[in-house]
Amino acid sequence: MTTSISAETLRLVAATAAQRKVARTLAMEPGGPPTLRARIANQVIRAVLMTAWRCTPDSEAGMTRMQRATDLLGRLLAVPRGVSISPQDLGACTAEWVRAGTPDERRVILYLHGGAYFFGSPRLYRPFTWRLSAATGRPVLALDYRLAPRHTPGDALDDALTAYRFLLGSGYRAQDVVVGGDSAGGHLTLALLLALKEHGTSLPAAAVCLSPWVDLYCEADSHRLNRRTDCLLPADKLAWLGRLYCQEKEDDDPLFSPLRGDLSGLPPLMVMASGSEILRDDARDLAARARAAGVHAVHQEWDGMTHVFPVFAEFIPEGKAAFRHVAEFLRAVEA
Template structure:
C-alpha cells in the first residue's frame, strides 16, 4: 500500500547470482506478501525480543535490566568494509557519524533511533544507518539521546534540538538536512519539527518516520486490534511506558501526541508502517492529518512485516528495499 507523492523506480540489469538476489530485494514493493526470510525473521524476533520485553516488570529496575541487555547486543554490531564510523560529542549527549562509500558531504541525514525512549543506541543501529548513508548518498549523524528512566522524552527532544543546531553551526543549510527516525525516534522526529516551527527555526528539507510512535498515550485502535500480530512490542508494556511519560502532563501536548498536533507548514514527510503492528493506525492517521494540513506526505504500508523492519535489514529483504524507497522519496521531494 503506497499513498501520496509519487516515487520513481530505478531499474538495472543484474548479471551474477548475488546481483540478482540483491536486485530482487531492492525492488520489493509495499502491498505484496512478505518474503520467506521476513516471515521467519518475524517469528524469531517475536519469540525472542517481544518475549523478553514482556517478561520485564513495569518498574525502574525492569527498564534498566532491558536496557543493559540490548546494550550488549549493540556492542557486537559491525559494519562492512568501506563504512566509516566517527564519534561526535554534543555536550549533553553524543552521536556518531556513519559514512558509506563517498557520500555528498554537503548534505546530511540526522537519524533518531527507536527503543521506547529507554533503550537503543546509534551503535545498535549501525547495520541500518550505513545502508541509509549508502542509499541516500549522504553522511548520517546518528544521535545517542538521553534515555529513561533517568531522563524523559523532553530531554531527548533537547538533545535532538542540540544536534540540529550543531548541524546548522557546522555549515549545513536547512535545505540540505533530512531528519528521520523509527518508533520512538519517529515520535522524536515529529516533536523536533514541531518545536523548530514553534521557535521559528528553518525546517529541514524533509522527514522520514518508520513505524512512528505518534501518540505516547497509545489511543489508536491498532494498539488493541494488532496486539497479537505485533512481533516486537508488547502492547501493554508500551501503554504503561507512555502513561509514565505523560503523567502530570497535558495529553494533547503536541510534543507528546503529534498525532493530534497542527501539522501545517511541516516539510515533505514519508511515513512507513506495517499492517500488523500496533502503531499502524498512528501512522495512517498522521498521514491523513498531514495531507489535510497541506503537507506533501507519502505513506507506505508493508504487509506481514515486523515493527521497524528496517532495523533488521541484515535478515529481511524488505528492510533493504525500504532504504531505496527512502532515497526515491527524498529525490522526489527535492531534498
C-alpha cells in the same frame, strides 16, 4: 511426441519461473505478500525479542536491565569495510557520524533511533545507519539522546534540538538536512519539527518516520486490533510506558502527542509502517492529518512485516528494499 512434451515442459518451467519472479518483485513493494525470509524472521523476533521485553518488569529496574542487554548486543555488531564511524560531542549528549563509501558531504541526515525512549543507541543501529548512508549517498549523524528512566522524552527533544542546531552551525543549510527516526525516534522526529516551527527555526528539507509511535497515549484502534499480529511490540508494555511518560502532562501537549499538534507548514514527510503492527494506525493517522494540513506526505504500508522492519534488513529482504524507497523519496524532494 517427445519433442512436443519437452517443449511444453519448458514452457511450464518458464511460466513458473516468471510467476516466482513476479512474486519476489511484488514482495519488495508495499502491499505485496511477505517473503519466506520475512515470515521466518518474524517468528524469531517474536520468540526472542518480544519474549525478552514481555519478561521485563514494568519498573525502572526493568528498563535498566533492558538497556544493559541491548547495549551488550550493540557491542557485538560490526559494520562492513568502507564504512567509517566517528564520534561527535554535542555537550549534554553525544552522537556519531556514519559514512558508507564517499557520501555527498553537502547534505546530511540526522537520525533519531527507536527504543521506546528507554533503550537503543547509535551503536545498536549501525547495521541500519550504514545502509541509510549508502542508499541516500549522505553522511548520517546518529544522535545518542538521553534515555529514561534517568531522563525524559523532554530531555531527548532538547538533545535533538541541540543536534539540529549543531548541524546548522556547522555550515549545513536547513534545506540540506533530512531528519528521520523510527518508533520512539519517529515520535521524536515529529516533536522536533513542531519545536523548530514554534521557535521560528528553519525546517529541514524532509522527514522520514518509520513505524512512528505518534501517540504516546496509545489510543489508536490498532493497539488493540493488532496486539496478536505484532511480533515485536507488546501492547501492554508500550501503553505502560506511554502512561509513565505522559503523567501530569496536558492532553494536547504536542510533545507527548504530535498527532494533536498543528502539522501545517511541515516539510515533505515519508511515513512507513507494517499493516500488522500495533502502530499501524499511528502511521495512517499521521499521514492523513499531514495531508489535511497541506503537507506532502508519502505513506507506505507493508503487509506482514515486523515493527521497523528496515532495522532488520540483514535478515528481511523487504528491509533492504525499504532503503530504496527512502532514497527515491529524497530524490523526489530534491527535484
